[in-house]
Structures are given as C-alpha cells and as structure tokens.
Amino acid sequence: MVTTAEPECLRERGSTRHDRDVQDTSSTSGRIVDFEETHKKSEVEGHTTTVNEVPDTTPTDPEAAKEPPSTPLHTLFTHRERLFILIMTALASFFSPLSGQIYFPALPLLAEEYHTTIGRINLTITTYMILQGLAPTILGTFGDTTGRRPAYILTFTIYFAANIGLATQHSYAALMVLRCLQSAGSSGTIALGFGVISDIATPAERGKYLGPVAAGIYLAPALGPTIGGLLAQYLGWRSIFWFLTIISGVYLVVYALFMPETSRKVVGDGSIPPIDWYTMSPYQYWTAQREKKKAIREGRAHEVEEKERKARELATTRKFKFPNPLTSVMVLQDKDAAIVICFIALGMFILMPIMASIPIIFEEVYGFNTFQVGLCYIPLGASAVFAATLNGKVMDWNYRRWAKKLNFPLEKKKGTDLRDFPIEKARLQPVFIMAPIVGVACMSFGWVMQKRVNLAAPLIIEFILTYAQVSISNNLSSLLVDLFPEKPSTVTAASNLVRCWLSAGGTAAIAPMLDGMGWGWCFTFLGLLFIAGLILIWAEYTWGMGWREVRRERQEKKKATNRSGTADLAGQN
DSSP, X not given: OOOOOOOHHHHHHHHHHHHHHHHXXXXXXSOOOOHHHHHHHHHHTTOOOOTTOOOOOSOOOHHHHHSOOOOOBSOOOOHHHHXXXXXXXXXXXXXXXXXXXXXXXXXXXHHHHTTOOHHHHHHHHHHHHHHHHHHHHHHHHHHHHHOHHHHHHHHHHHHHHHHHHHHHOOSHHHHHHHHHHHHHHHTHHHHHHHHHHHHHOOGXXXXXXXXXXXXXXXXXXXXXXXXXXXXXXXXXXXXXHHHHHHHXXXXXXXXXXXXXXXOHHHHTTTTXXXXXXXXXXXXXXXXXXXXXXXXXXXXXXXXXXXXXXXXXXXXXXXXXXXXXXXXXXXXXXXHHHHHHHHHHHHHHHHHHHHHHHHHHHHHHHHOOXXXXXXXXXXXXXXHHHHHHHHHHHHHHHHHHHHHHHTTOOOOSSBOOOOTTSOHHHHHHHHHHHHHHHHHHHHHHHHHHHHTTOOTHHHHHHHHHHHHHHHHHHHHHHHHHHHHOTTOHHHHHHHHHHHHHHHHHHHHHHHHHHHHHHOHHHHHHHHHHHHHHTHHHHHHXXXXXXXXXXXXXXXXHHHHHHHHHHHHHHHHHO
C-alpha cells in the first residue's frame, strides 16, 4: 500500500465528505439499510474520490478491501484525560441534588431560629426546585454556544458565594433569596454534564459514561439527609452551609486549574487548543505550548499553523449570545423530545414524593429520630450507584446487539451517523422491563408501610425501586443526547426544567395525599400512573425514528435556505 503523510485537517475533511456522500445514497424514508451495500452502490455510481482516498498502486489486499472507509475519531482525548473529565463531571452533578436535600434534617432548627412555621421554611425547598428547573435553561444554552468551562466556572462561583451567604445570614428573607441563588448556581451542572459526555463519548459507549453522572444525581439526595442530620446534630445548622462552601471551593480550584475545554464548537475533537483565555485551563495552556515547541523543533510547524487556523475559524463562528431560556423550551415542540422528557419527569414525580415522605412515615411508624431517618436513605444511594454501573453496561450491550443484528458499523472511537439506525428501539427496550418494576415497587411501598411491617421490607423495596428508576432515567437521558447531538446541554436543560417542576409539585402534594387517601392507596395511585405512562414510550418506540427523520429533513432545508441567502447576499456585494 502506498501511504502519504497528510495534515490531520485534510484527513478529517476527506473522511467526513466521504461518509456524507455514502450516507446520501441511503434512503431518507427512515428505513434501516446495510452500510456495506450502500458503500458498494456509491462506488458503482461513480463516487468522487476524496482527499482521504489515496490511489493504491500495489496488488489488492483482500483484508484491506473489506475495511469500511476511515472516519475521524470522535475525540482525541486520551483514556486518562477522559477518565479525569468523567470524574469531574460526575462530581459536579452531585452538588445540585445534594444542596436540595442536605438541610432537610435542619428544617425544625431553622423554624425555631427564625420564629416561623415549618410551612414557611418548606417554601425555601419549593423555590429551590423551581430555580433548579429554570437555571439550566439559561446555563445549558450558554454552555452549548460559548463553551463548557466558562459555564461551569460561572455556576460554581455563584454557588460558592451563595453558600457563604447562607452560612452567615440572620433573616428569613435572606435565607429565601440565598437559597434561590444557591440553586441557580448549582443546578446548571447537570445539563452541562450531559453536554460534556456527548463531547467525549460515542453512542456505542455512552452508557458507561452517563452512568457515573446519573449516579451522582441520584446518590446525592440519598446521602444528603444523612450528612445534613449528622452536621446539624453535632455542629449546628450553619455547619451544613460551611461544609458546602469548603467542598465547592476545592472543586472550583481544581476545575479552574486542570479541567480542559471539551465543547466541539471550541476544540473540535480535542486536538485544537482554544484561543480564548476563558476557555483554556492553565494546564491546557502549558501542554499546548509544550507541544507547539516540540512540533517546531521537529519541523512540523505547518501542523501548528493548521491547528491555529482551525481555532480561529471556530472562534469566528462561535459568537457570544445572551442565553435565552426559550431555546430549551422550544425543544418540547418536537414530539420525540416531549415524550421522552415527560416520561423522565413522571419518574421523578414518583420517586421524589417517596423520598419526601420517608421522614414523615418512618418517624411515625418506627419512632426514628432525625439521624436515624437519614440512615434510611442509604439503600437509595447504594442502589443508584449499583444501577449506574450495571445499567451502563446493559445499555452499551443492547446497542451492540442491535448494531450486529442490522450489520451497522459499531464505532466506539469514531463518530457515528445514527440516521439509519433505530436508536429509539435500542434505548427503550429496557424501559419496558423496568417501568412495571417501578410501578409495582411503588404500590408495595405504600402497603407495607400502612401495615407497619418489619423495617427490612421498605428498605428492600427502596433499593429495587431506585435501581429500576435510575436505569430508566439513564436510558432516556442517553436517548435525548442521541436525538439532539448538536445541542445536548440545551435538551437536557429542557428535561431538567420539566423534571424539577413536576417533582416539586409532587413533593408539595404528597403530605395532603397521604392524609386524604391513606398510605397504601396514595402510592397505588402513583404506581398505576407510572405504568400507564408507558403508552408514551410505546409511541416513541413505534414512531420515533420517523419523527427524527422528519426533523432532520426540516433542519437540512433550513440550512440550505440559509446558505442560499448568504450566497445571494455575497453575489450582490
């Protein structure tokens, strides 16, 4: 084989154009096609040779002839770099739900401190969850357009300052305002986290990357009351906010110094050093300068110039826009997005009332104090970690199974066009198994508590219910990113908005529902409601691929119209 050393940009451009030409020969009606047959068809019809297709002057290699055309790697971050990025992203997703639940045990102390009622103190929880849903619609869009690093640093700076204020304030009004500010600072991390995962993981391995992030989201509400109860009982309620100040400050310093920018609109596949100071970490700057000097010494100055040219091109197309929360809300206009987001929200509408009712029910049934009630949340946290680990592998296995069944190229390291792949079926099949488990577990929880059975029974049910719910959430969140790969943080922000507001309503309604319906019938109603929601999943499973194709065609027509208008304007000038 004759090989040529060509610049990275030419290889990426050539393979990208080649892949697009191959894909354009496939049917746009949403049917599943065989990749290899499409490739052969394109060659017969006179497919144009691209930059990446170097003529072969040696005898034909049978093995090489079987290989599909090369595609650019999805990311050039090393395994260790991706592991560091994953750890930092999972830790960031831990803060928002932790802050929402950690001071539950301190509610009576706060009511006594400010000479008010528990009902008024509960308003700080409601406002927190409202801002928890609203803030990501701004920060998620900001992260998709400007970069992940600026968005993360902004959120944690606000969060750090809010915690200092909460630890030192002395009035109910200040508590209310600063809790809103705390929520606004921390809640954007979840939407940003899903954007980071889409930057570094392909659909074939996205499950194992989303798992730890989802674990942080569900582990924090389980551990929060335990940590909060321990701090409030021995160090006072202000120690809760000093604890959050310390851990968020440490995280912010580590993030600012070492976390690289991952947004593909800023660094591409990770090979392009960002040129803006606010998108480049000090460590990333030092590494880029070292590589630049090494390349110049080795006579590869043209590679450095090419990367700098690419960085300038990306910077010119990435203009700062004031975040518009309606951008996230507009995602709900698409049928598939609305269906998936509504079912995610329905799951939290079931889980959060159960978590909120534990202090009420367990104190009455078992006579537990605040700290003992906090310990009863541990099964939920353990189950969330277990589900995040195991379900990620199950999700990736099911993707591989469908790819093998359809003879679809399985790319773990390279970008994959899912236009002709039924990603809806691959992600939703496990949901049909787990959703009935959630419903039955929810109903069982209500009746075992009403019958006041042994403590082991509700704890086991908590574990099973949380495992199934986390598994469902992982699959659906991954599907959202697969459906909207160009704006993962924005669509996750829309999901977060609906999820938080609906769970806030469920949390507020659970106390009167328990009093009016009784424990058994209350949770039976919630369980049946969740099972009935499976009709939404069935609709997405059946028609989702067609809806996705219609949206793709609409977007391509819009892009073509924009290009035509730009060309006409240039011709007039």
